[in-house]
Amino acid sequence: xxxxxxxxxxxxxxxxxxxxxxxxxxxxxxxxxxxxxxxxxxxxxxxxxxxxxxxxxxxxxxxxxxxxxxxxxxxxxxxxxxxxxxxxxxxxxxxxxxxxxxxxxxxxxxxxxxxxxxxxxxxxxxxxxxxxxxxxxxxxxxxxxxxxxxxxxxxxxxxxxxxxxxxxxxxxxxxxxxxxxxxxxxxxxxxxxxxxxxxxxxxxxxxxxxxxxxxxxxxxxxxxxxxxxxxxxxxxxxxxxxxxxxxxxxxxxxxxxxxxxxxxxxxxxxxxxxxxxxxxxxxxxxxxxxxxxxxxxxxxxxxxxxxxxxxxxxxxxxxxxxxxxxxxxxxxxxxxxxxxxxxx
Amino acid sequence: xxxxxxxxxxxxxxxxxxxxxxxxxxxxxxxxxxxxxxxxxxxxxxxxxxxxxxxxxxxxxxxxxxxxxxxxxxxxxxxxxxxxxxxxxxxxxxxxxxxxxxxxxxxxxxxxxxxxxxxxxxxxxxxxxxxxxxxxxxxxxxxxxxxxxxxxxxxxxxxxxxxxxxxxxxxxxxxxxxxxxxxxxxxxxxxxxxxxxxxxxxxxxxxxxxxxxxxxxxxxxxxxxxxxxxxxxxxxxxxxxxxxxxxxxxxxxxxxxxxxxxxx
Numbered sequence: 270x271x272x273x274x275x276x277x278x279x280x281x282x283x284x285x286x287x288x289x290x291x292x293x294x295x296x297x298x299x300x301x302x303x304x305x306x307x308x309x310x311x312x313x314x315x316x317x318x319x320x321x322x323x324x325x326x327x328x329x330x331x332x333x334x335x336x337x338x339x340x341x342x343x344x345x346x347x348x349x350x351x352x353x354x355x356x357x358x359x360x361x362x363x364x365x366x367x368x369x370x371x372x373x374x375x376x377x378x379x380x381x382x383x384x385x386x387x388x389x390x391x392x393x394x395x396x397x398x399x400x401x402x403x404x405x406x407x408x409x410x411x412x413x414x415x416x417x418x419x420x421x422x423x424x425x426x427x428x429x430x431x432x433x434x435x436x437x438x439x440x441x442x443x444x445x446x447x448x449x450x451x452x453x454x455x456x457x458x459x460x461x462x463x464x465x466x467x468x469x470x471x472x473x474x475x476x477x478x479x480x481x482x483x484x485x486x487x488x489x490x491x492x493x494x495x496x497x498x499x500x501x502x503x504x505x506x507x508x509x510x511x512x513x514x515x516x517x518x519x520x521x522x523x524x525x526x527x528x529x530x531x532x533x534x535x536x537x538x539x540x541x542x543x544x545x546x547x548x549x550x551x552x553x554x555x556x557x558x559x560x561x562x563x564x565x566x567x568x569x570x571x572x573x574x575x576x577x578x579x580x581x582x583x584x585x586x587x588x589x590x591x592x593x594x595x596x597x598x599x600x601x602x603x604x605x606x607x608x609x610x611x612x613x
Numbered sequence: 614x615x616x617x618x619x620x621x622x623x624x625x626x627x628x629x630x631x632x633x634x635x636x637x638x639x640x641x642x643x644x645x646x647x648x649x650x651x652x653x654x655x656x657x658x659x660x661x662x663x664x665x666x667x668x669x670x671x672x673x674x675x676x677x678x679x680x681x682x683x684x685x686x687x688x689x690x691x692x693x694x695x696x697x698x699x700x701x702x703x704x705x706x707x708x709x710x711x712x713x714x715x716x717x718x719x720x721x722x723x724x725x726x727x728x729x730x731x732x733x734x735x736x737x738x739x740x741x742x743x744x745x746x747x748x749x750x751x752x753x754x755x756x757x758x759x760x761x762x763x764x765x766x767x768x769x770x771x772x773x774x775x776x777x778x779x780x781x782x783x784x785x786x787x788x789x790x791x792x793x794x795x796x797x798x799x800x801x802x803x804x805x806x807x808x809x810x811x812x813x814x815x816x817x818x819x820x821x822x823x824x825x826x827x828x829x830x831x832x833x834x835x836x837x838x839x840x841x842x843x844x845x846x847x848x849x850x851x852x853x854x855x856x857x858x859x860x861x862x863x864x865x866x867x868x869x870x871x872x873x874x875x876x877x
Contacts, residue, residue, distance in 0.1 A: 274718060356710040492732040496725050498712050502674065502705055507778065508698035508726040552758075554712040557731060 341571025342564035348540030362540035369438035374406020462588030463534035486521035538597025627680035655825035658835030702775035723777030745776035765796030
């Protein structure tokens, strides 16, 4: 008897080719038209016809496309982890209160700036300033959720605790917003729209380092995640240290989602929708297959969303969060109606 | 002579129940079990008497209140999850979470205690999985998704998963609770075969008392007053079964070896 576990080699090859094509399309789109040949030349330090083209690609479009890949894959992996851990198809990367924490941090920084003095106000408008505030906020709220989680045995309760912290922080943000100026509100609103652009290579490097630590942790728990598919009691009876697996899952998700939210804002729906979409192509629950599949699909979908948000050949860029939600919500509805049930 | 037998499960003065900081809720105490290898044991008792608590304690899901448990002469306290998973496997009543696992993948998960860090199946693993399917007569199901199975098929697959784990002991908590008579009898016949032909030690909690009386090598009776364990025949002779249910409506008929309803 040959092992009847499918390897999905062909599907992976097709996905990778799609990723490369979408990546190139994404880079060739924008307010300035640049021929594809010139784009590829600029990657390899070749002689590009116009110096401005090279600059646009290397300092604007390429960083944005790479950010999209990191954000899309990172959020999708986090979503899958949360869906497996909570055995709930509606769990996403933000159930642990990371986005609400990050939002609170940024809200306090921007909206509370008037209480804090001018120096910090100017710092508030830099990427690093917002990333720092988002990280601190996410870390604090996440710690509160995890501390509460350690007290409860039931994994489901963590989900509800996370939701409650979300309500708490949005209440605080509402109060802050009430006392803020229109200018500050607009600044906060722009952050909450999410953004893939505007990251320097230095910032991308910081993003990448944390991303890779998260990925390494995820790879380490592929096997126990599979046994958790049968529930915690079975997992335990198969020698899995359930508590340790749960903690590593929470840490990996926090790192991935936290760093992504810090640099590009709370990007909605990708983490929730991509795992479900991926499972249409890969009808398996094996994390050895699903994790890379979800990562590549997430990257592809984020690149597509970003390409749409460019409004091809126009000068406007739509908020990325609007695009991901416009795309994510109908998909979940369609899945539910079509299959009448979703697996996770 | 009993000292010559190696006990696969032995308990001494075991107390089971739940303890919190404030109070201790003892469900049963003074449990002394001595079980040798290759037996089919049925754990009987009415609802709420503590059958699940006993099984949970024996399988280290919850701690004992006091006393010792030995699995293959090792104190259960000294075994970690991984070590225990190589000598004891479970079939639980709880519903499996919904997912896309195929029957083959589900049974293959039983090999987890033996596979490497990413769960690669070796030739040896494939062999044990194949044997598990053969022993349960379920090879034809390998390509189906587990959620497509009927309750009877699912129960066999869960038993196959426990077999793939290749443990001396398999503990099943009410495996026939959702099954009709046909599948209940098939499941019990399978368990009997696993004990007698493949030398597995099988502990089943069940409410199928009449079936248990016909098939079990040993019975563990949890009665309101005490815990009695022993060979089925011996317990029948000793009139121990009368104490199982403290109801005026049921009585044990010694000649039929069955429980019957008393007609008033």
